[in-house]
Amino acid sequence: MDIFTEKTILTVSRLTAHLRDVLEENFDLVWVQGEVSNLSLPSSGHLYFTLKDPGAQLRCVMFRSSAKNLKFRPTDGMALIARGRISVYDQRGEYQLICEYLEPQGIGALQTAFTQLKERLAGEGLFDEGHKRPLPSFPRRLGVVTSASGAAIHDILNVLKRRFSSLEILLYPVRVQGEGAAMEIARAIDDLNRLKLADVLIVGRGGGSLEDLWAFNEEVVARAVYRSHIPVISAVGHETDWTICDFAADLRAPTPSAAAELVIASAEELRNKVEFLTHRLRLVTESRMAALAARLEAMGRALHDPGTMLGHLAQRVDDLAQRLDLALHNGVERRTDRFERLYGSLLLHDPAHRIGSLQQRVDLLAAKAERLLMDKLQGVRRNFGANAARLEVLSPLSTLSRGYSITRRIADGMTVTDAAQLAAGDRVRLSFQRGAAECRVESVDEVRT
Amino acid sequence: MATEKFETSLKKLEEIVHRLEGGALSLEDSLKAFEEGVKHASFCAKKLDEAERRVEVLLKQKDGSFKREPFEADDN
Numbered sequence: 328m329d330i331f332t333e334k335t336i337l338t339v340s341r342l343t344a345h346l347r348d349v350l351e352e353n354f355d356l357v358w359v360q361g362e363v364s365n366l367s368l369p370s371s372g373h374l375y376f377t378l379k380d381p382g383a384q385l386r387c388v389m390f391r392s393s394a395k396n397l398k399f400r401p402t403d404g405m406a407l408i409a410r411g412r413i414s415v416y417d418q419r420g421e422y423q424l425i426c427e428y429l430e431p432q433g434i435g436a437l438q439t440a441f442t443q444l445k446e447r448l449a450g451e452g453l454f455d456e457g458h459k460r461p462l463p464s465f466p467r468r469l470g471v472v473t474s475a476s477g478a479a480i481h482d483i484l485n486v487l488k489r490r491f492s493s494l495e496i497l498l499y500p501v502r503v504q505g506e507g508a509a510m511e512i513a514r515a516i517d518d519l520n521r522l523k524l525a526d527v528l529i530v531g532r533g534g535g536s537l538e539d540l541w542a543f544n545e546e547v548v549a550r551a552v553y554r555s556h557i558p559v560i561s562a563v564g565h566e567t568d569w570t571i572c573d574f575a576a577d578l579r580a581p582t583p584s585a586a587a588e589l590v591i592a593s594a595e596e597l598r599n600k601v602e603f604l605t606h607r608l609r610l611v612t613e614s615r616m617a618a619l620a621a622r623l624e625a626m627g628r629a630l631h632d633p634g635t636m637l638g639h640l641a642q643r644v645d646d647l648a649q650r651l652d653l654a655l656h657n658g659v660e661r662r663t664d665r666f667e668r669l670y671g672s673l674l675l676h677d678p679a680h681r682i683g684s685l686q687q688r689v690d691l692l693a694a695k696a697e698r699l700l701m702d703k704l705q706g707v708r709r710n711f712g713a714n715a716a717r718l719e720v721l722s723p724l725s726t727l728s729r730g731y732s733i734t735r736r737i738a739d740g741m742t743v744t745d746a747a748q749l750a751a752g753d754r755v756r757l758s759f760q761r762g763a764a765e766c767r768v769e770s771v772d773e774v775r776t
Numbered sequence: 777m778a779t780e781k782f783e784t785s786l787k788k789l790e791e792i793v794h795r796l797e798g799g800a801l802s803l804e805d806s807l808k809a810f811e812e813g814v815k816h817a818s819f820c821a822k823k824l825d826e827a828e829r830r831v832e833v834l835l836k837q838k839d840g841s842f843k844r845e846p847f848e849a850d851d852n
Binding site for chain 1: 782790792793796799803806807810813814817820821823824825829830831832833834835836842844
């Protein structure tokens with residue numbers, strides 16, 4: 328180069344321009360690591376700082392066009408890795424690194440961004456327990472914000488189908504990853520709130536890499552979730568994935584399927600409660616009737632004149648039996664059948680099989696108790712009828728009134744029903760409907776059969 | 777709202793069952809209570825099943841309005 332061999336006088340600008348050419352040509356892509364100091368963030372959106380290590384320091388700038396893509400915020404003292412090119416800032420005669428990309432040293436940029444955003448939003452109260460709303464106890468309309476083609480909606484529908492839950496499900500399809508996904512998710516939550524289209528929301532997606540799940544770590548999503556008047560269940564990725572959206576949500580589900588289970592859990596709890604109460608109602612009434620039947624029977628045994636009392640009680644039994652029958656058929660049984668149908672399918676998938684089979688036994692026993700009760704009541708009524716007739720027949724008074732008499736041996740008072748009991752000369756006493764007479768047996772004709 | 781009526785009904789059903797199980801009621805009263813209990817039980821069960829089961833997708837139109845359409849999952 329002739330500038331070294333000939334005495335050429337250069338202007339400062341010229342020399343600086345030469346230096347810049349040399350530097351830019353030779354250091355157009357470098358990676359450098361150091362600690363951030365003198366960080367400045369003017370309103371222009373550019374980022375100025377110095378990277379240093381114990382031996383040297385390097386002026387750095389990151390222009391707004393690159394800085395807006397940063398997921399995290401550099402801070403003084405942070406150890407960074409920077410990628411960029413070396414250039415010269417002519418006016419100050421300084422060379423500097425023009426950064427295109429920064430990442431925190433040690434942990435990934437996304438991880439840092441996550442931690443920082445989480446701390447900031449927590450500081451603002453976006454994750455406060457006091458702000459979290461309970462899920463409705465039996466939701467009618469479920470809004471789902473996720474991809475129409477993803478695993479999440481598929482899993483959610485599977486769970487709800489299996490559980491026979493009666494629920495109106497409204498999918499608001501959004502992209503769940505890539506540029507603009509976070510914005511779409513936030514808008515969907517806002518739209519569903521504005522249009523009041525659901526009473527509980529599931530916001531989420533199936534599993535993926537940290538980058539895939541990133542939309543759910545964006546501030547816009549967290550804020551939309553926080554703003555939502557409709558309770559939000561966040562269900563992003565797998566059990567181990569925690570996102571900012573999870574923290575902001577009213578409830579975090581480990582997976583989309585689990586979110587669906589949460590939605591219907593309280594309704595199922597209530598359903599169980601209603602069913603349990605219905606069974607108890609029926610059992611207590613049936614045992615009451617059984618006790619009554621037993622008392623009736625005991626009273627019947629003690630009765631001598633069944634006449635009017637019997638008729639009265641029989642009528643009452645008829646009345647009660649009819650009412651019980653009616654009530655059971657019109658009410659409990661129809662409902663119970665329905666419950667059992669629902670439960671049958673439910674229990675196929677439920678770990679609590681044991682409860683199911685016990686329930687079945689209770690039903691069988693209840694039906695049996697009902698049958699036994701009815702048989703018992705009928706038995707009691709029949710017995711009364713028979714007893715009454717027998718008493719009528721056995722009563723001697725009616726027989727005597729028709730002209731018959733009772734013959735007893737005077738010697739031992741035995742009633743004579745057979746001529747063979749007597750011998751000529753025995754003394755007997757004849758009792759009539761009114762009065763009696765003493766007689767002597769003249770002769771005996773034995774009847775041979 | 778319907779939720780309140782449901783809660784009230786469930787509570788009544790609970791009370792009736794407790795009263796019947798207490799055993800202090802006359803026969804007439806317990807039959808009356810039984811009938812009332814059956815009414816509440818059916819009401820509660822009906823409420824729980826009231827929502828219509830359907831799956832729809834919300835589609836945003838060009839003019840910003842929304843349209844609902846039945847949703848069919850891709851793979852079944």
